[in-house]
Structures are given as structure tokens and as C-alpha cells.
Amino acid sequence: MTSAAPGANADTAEMLTARQNVLDAGLFCDLDALLAEIFTNRHRIVEVGAGTGHHLAKVLYAHRGSQGLASDVSKAAIRRAARAHPRMAAVVADTWAGLPIRTSYVDAVLCVFAPRNRDEFARIIRPDGILVVVTPLPDHLHQLRERTGMIGIQPHKHDELVASLTSRFSVVSHEEVRATISLGAATASDAVAMGPSAHHVSSTRVEAMPVTSAVEVTVLSPR
Secondary structure, eight states: OOOOSTTTTOOOHHHHHHHHHHHHTTTTHHHHHHHHHHTTTOOEEEEETOTTOHHHHHHHHHOTTOEEEEEESOHHHHHHHTTTOTTEEEEEOOTTTOOSOOTTOEEEEEEESSOOOHHHHHHHEEEEEEEEEEEEOTTTTHHHHHHHOOOOOOSOHHHHHHHHHTTTEEEEEEEEEEEEEEEOHHHHHHHHHTSGGGGTSSOOOOOOEEEEEEEEEEEEEEO
């Protein structure tokens, strides 16, 4: 797969602010708790397409002996990620162009709604390491999609994920994480504005409403 021009798909500062507001509201609290469990005894952790570094920071706060590296094509994101946790470094890097990490160096790679470079992940992960991929389920943020025409989520994403990685990784486990929380009008609007759907809707403004977070967490090990 060819890569886009550097930064072509980078999140804007406005998108990052909106996303952080939603994260701060607790939409992914249950996901972060599960990730903290999964990364127990993993000391060198990389999050690719990390955005503000929120998820990796939560893992590091849960494990005092761990260190993290956040990568993203967005310079604005990396400026935020660099401040997200004292044991987190941050680097501007395109996952498709390659990551500035030594071969077989990291214990774990985290990929949340981000591009997946199977061969590059296999290169940097230790033989006893893990790859953790978080993908949205079809009903993720469905209340917002029904009101705004946000981009839909394809079904069978887990099957597609496994098929895309199977030559280099084996599935260890996968688990669905669901939660519904009430968002005020401003935060619900931020949930529309925080991703690529913001470019495809006529307005990002919505009323206060309960919003569902529905994701699947797949843990894989190198073959």
C-alpha cells in the first residue's frame, strides 16, 4: 500500500481539541481500563497514530515501570502527546513510511483507530511481544451518526482485521467494550468534530444526548 504525502491525513488542532474534550468526558474510560490490564508487564510500549497520546498516557499512569513512545503524522498531535506523560516520548512519523524504532525493540504496539502497517509492526515487536488493535463496532456513536450523517462503519471489521494481519500475527484474544454516557451539547458536538466525519456533515452542532462507545480490542502475537 502506498503512503499519502506526509501529513496529508493529519488531524488539525481543532480536531485534536474536540477529541481531547470527548476523551476528558470519559467516553473511553472502560476501554482505557482494559488496556491497562492488557499492558501489564509490558515495559516498552509504542502507540501509533496516537493523536494526543491519551490512551498511552493512561496505560503509563497504570504501570510505573513502563515507558512509551507516541507517533503520529500530525505535528499538532505530537506537541500535545509530548506533554501527556513524563515517561512518554513523541515523534512525528508516518506509519506507512516506517517507524524510527530498532528491530525487535518494543514489548507492545497499540493501534487505536489508526493505520496498521503489518510488516513494520512485526519488525519492531519482540518475539514475545503483542500488538493491540482497537477498532470501532458498527454501533459506535450510532446516536450521532443517525442525527448528522457521519461516515458509517463497515460491518465485519474484525474479520477484515484478522485477514490483513494473519501472515505475520496470530490472534490471542478479542473482546468487545461497550459503554453509554450522557454528553452535554458542547461535548456531543465535539464528538462529531473530532474525526474525519467533520468534513462530510453540514453541521457538527448537536444537542445533548446519551452516546454509545462500542469498540473491539484484538490482541495479537507475532508468528
